[in-house]
Amino acid sequence: MSDRLIESIPFFQGGMNEKDQETGNSELVSSVMMRFDAVRRRLSQIGNLHGEVATALRTFKNLKMYTNTKKRVGSVPRVDVGDIFFFRGEMGLVGLHAGTIDMEFIGVEDRGDGEGKQIAVSVISSGKNADKNEDPDSLIFTGFGGTDMYHGQPCNQKLERLNLPLEAAFRKKSIVRVVRCMKDEKRTNSNIYIYDGTYMITNRWEEEGQNGFIVFKFKLVREPDQKPAFGIWKSIRIGGMV
Numbered sequence: 001m002s003d004r005l006i007e008s009i010p011f012f013q014g015g016m017n018e019k020d021q022e023t024g025n026s027e028l029v030s031s032v033m034m035r036f037d038a039v040r041r042r043l044s045q046i047g048n049l050h051g052e053v054a055t056a057l058r059t060f061k062n063l064k065m066y067t068n069t070k071k072r073v074g075s076v077p078r079v080d081v082g083d084i085f086f087f088r089g090e091m092g093l094v095g096l097h098a099g100t101i102d103m104e105f106i107g108v109e110d111r112g113d114g115e116g117k118q119i120a121v122s123v124i125s126s127g128k129n130a131d132k133n134e135d136p137d138s139l140i141f142t143g144f145g146g147t148d149m150y151h152g153q154p155c156n157q158k159l160e161r162l163n164l165p166l167e168a169a170f171r172k173k174s175i176v177r178v179v180r181c182m183k184d185e186k187r188t189n190s191n192i193y194i195y196d197g198t199y200m201i202t203n204r205w206e207e208e209g210q211n212g213f214i215v216f217k218f219k220l221v222r223e224p225d226q227k228p229a230f231g232i233w234k235s236i237r238i239g240g241m242v
Contacts, residue, residue, distance in 0.1 A: 016065065024095065028078070039059060066093045071121060072106070076177070086184070103123045105120045105121060108168070121177060123177070125180050137221065138222065142216070143157050146209070173200065175198040177199075197226040200221055
């Protein structure tokens with residue numbers, strides 16, 4: 001039963017209309033998340049123990065049950081700072097961060113200024129891009145690349161490909177959504193994703209990485225007047241309350 005899809009979900013029969021898919025509201029975002037969790041749990045109960053998340057996500061895609069598909073700079077409608085996601089794909093269902101890489105970008109008008117045609121709109125601090133310091137007010141994000149695409153050998157990172165949208169956000173002073181990825185101590189090989197609000201890329205530099213090759217570093221500083229999110233999570237972990 002591992003490849004079975006749920007054929008219908010109450011109150012979302014036939015999916016959502018295009019307007020609701022493009023821009024969500026509190027009811028839609030809450031409903032999508034609640035029903036995703038219900039579908040995932042139901043799939044687990046019927047024996048889909050190892051693929052219930054992927055199957056649930058595929059079900060929602062087939063039934064067109066997602067919202068906030070319009071890519072945008074800044075906050076996402078009705079996704080609140082401090083929201084926690086237990087599966088990466090959940091963020092895509094509500095438009096916070098789509099795709100499998102740790103940076104999402106949108107196309108921008110090419111004005112011939114040499115700053116590229118894409119600009120970063122969100123990043124996930126995880127894996128080799130993660131900031132080990134875990135400062136709640138700033139983030140050091142490591143650039144992409146550093147492996148030769150033809151031979152798989154280490155090499156210097158370059159200001160190209162996925163690093164260009166980050167550079168564009170830095171030069172244009174465009175805000176970027178930040179998601180903090182933390183290891184879930186209660187689940188094997190699993191993570192928790194905390195939406196930490198909007199940040200500004202304030203600096204970019206190059207330095208020598210652990211393997212001796214050049215890597216790009218981007219410093220992001222949290223925008224003021226946002227409620228604490230990752231800061232609360234970190235203080236609870238340090239205090240031994242989990």
